[in-house]
Amino acid sequence: MARRAPLLSVPESDVLRARLDRARAAAAGTGLVIAPGSDLRYLIGRPGGSFERLTALIVPADGAPALVVPKLEAPGFDGVAELGVDIVTWVDGVDPYRLAAERLGGVERVAVSDFTPALHVLGIRDALPKAEQVLAGPIVRELRMRKDAAEIDALRKAGAAIDRVHARVGEWLRAGRTEAEVGADIAAAIVAEGHTEADFVIVASGPNGASPHHALSDRVIEAGDVVVVDIGGPVAEGYNSDSTRTYSVGTPRDADVAATYAVLQEAQQAAVDAVRPGATAESIDAAARDVIAAAGFGDYFIHRTGHGIGLDVHEEPYIVAGNDLPLEPGMAFSVEPGIYQPGRWGARIEDIVVVTAEGAEPMNKQPHELVQV
Template sequence: MSDPVQPTAATHPAPATPATARLQQARDAAARAGIDALLITPGADLRYLTGYHALPLERLTCLVLPVAGDPFLLVPELERPAAQASPAGGLGVEIVGWAETADPYAIAAARLPAGGTFGLDNHMWAEKVMAFRHALPGGRQVLAGPQLSELRMRKTPQEVAALREAGAAIDRVHARMAEWLRVGRTEREVGRDIAEAIAAEGHVQVDFVIVGSGPNGASPHHELSDRVIAAGDPVVVDIGGTTAAGYCSDSTRCYSLGEPPAEYRRLYQVLLEAQRAQTAAVRPGITAEQLDAVGRDVITAAGYGPAFLHRTGHGIGLETHEEPYIVAGSARPLEPGMAFSVEPGIYLAGRFGARIEDIVVCTAEGGERLNLTPRELTVL
């Protein structure tokens, strides 16, 4: 026999706030998609909907958001104080703690229609997906991502301000690059210093540090290595972190330890022209694939088309990579409030590579770049 459920509920309905409005918007989106309830476990979707930055544990934490009926946040009993102290505690949503010997999936299922359609967050662990399937054998599971991403990709002015702060924080790190990037040091040594600076300059989490020197710069997602940086090496530095508000930064700049090879100068000027053209082209109504083509056409015309290996960019917010994706084949029109990277690159295998990346927000008038350090090649 399971231990009794121990609910904690607000004694009065919470007033409408932007956070509670998000819950209703998610409900409405689910209803339009024919989904009876959303099941949201720890991650960006849960933080977006409730403000709760929950630990991803083997124990189930899950926001259960029925289209018809009251939502509740199911948490392990030992996590209930943290959930109550988080912004979720002020939403007026019932917080249901479950004890160690209880079955949380059965608790959720008892409040849900047995034969309903359930939208699961895209990053729910497989073991939890299967447990919900077992607890709701007559139900149908679908992804909640298509509905939630439509909400998350359109940033509010407050979210744009948070991204602007994150962009300024990572800009301060790039502005200090001469402190660490020197001939004779390894990529790993430089990366360690950069990571410390990311934390010191306004982030609570270091998400990634790429230092690609010489031929390593031709690998877009190069991992830090023990390669020693030499005179004349071009270096690609792509860095990002997460601020206390939960919003991410991501910016790439290129450096050279002394004068780089002449070919690098040529390809970098092509890349700079392409990236400038793309950031200038951001406006409501242009499609993601059209924006991708603006820079790709410049790079192709200069003879480097096959060396532009990846999409132009990705959305950014509570995750570094989210909708909208700026890629060929996407006819999605850009809208005010959408935030994304513009990061064309040129990579010559075995020689060197270059990438320039800014986070840009689509506005009613055009686009706003959130990264303002110089985009020209910096020679140290």
């Protein structure tokens, strides 16, 4: 029955109060309903848990914000009142949606966080039948896309921690072991090297490397395999790492690996070099894609060049064709082109970068060369 969250590093109260003020200003008269998850953690320093009982941060157009929370869950939010947030507890038998509606007041529009369970979305709608419901994502992501100095420090910490894991992959990756066995060792190292958990581990060997989200299997790794290792997780501050390096088990069996991998290195570096304030997200995608296409591998680069990262592994901004968002200092995202040849092998290079006034600061420092183990 008990649900205990891992020990978290919580931003200073003045930082959180400023975020709440910016959220209200960005909402511009729209009431906000923020359910447990990364948006809640961004605003009050605690993610909470999404269960059948409603927990939600209510930010009305006017008046103090309130956390509507089951009384049995309230101890997990100690200190939130110091942010100027009223704590409104309820017990089984009380209608929490009515409590939320009362705090929202007579708003004409309510913005609900994107991943709120339908159970609660419909409950809010029934309690405020005349209010238009919209997604809160477009409001909150405008705040979260631009990382402050403390957030960037947390991303540096996460990047250094995952670099230490990649530096050790040669301890576990060898012929005769399965992807799952190697993945288990890597997952343990992710925690040992400074993360609170291993959020994902991809060990994609040989032909499995041609599937970008392969994850793990019982395939036995063979001499000559090219192996894609994509790993990451959160540090105590909640910010995530995500880094991919490509390895070979001994000399690659396919003669075209070296030349093809050199194209990938050139593409990844071209995209990083293109990062600067004012450049569009889609221009970074094009910088990588154009190099790969010119070498004849355009059909084998089958995903966007990158995704934003922070409290979520995937968040805004997305580095993809059609996204004309101008980059600004503080935006953080992956640069991860790949070349995937079905039935043969695949490769990907991924770093997290943060936009600076001059260009890009990589959060990952491990070499980009094909690593032979």
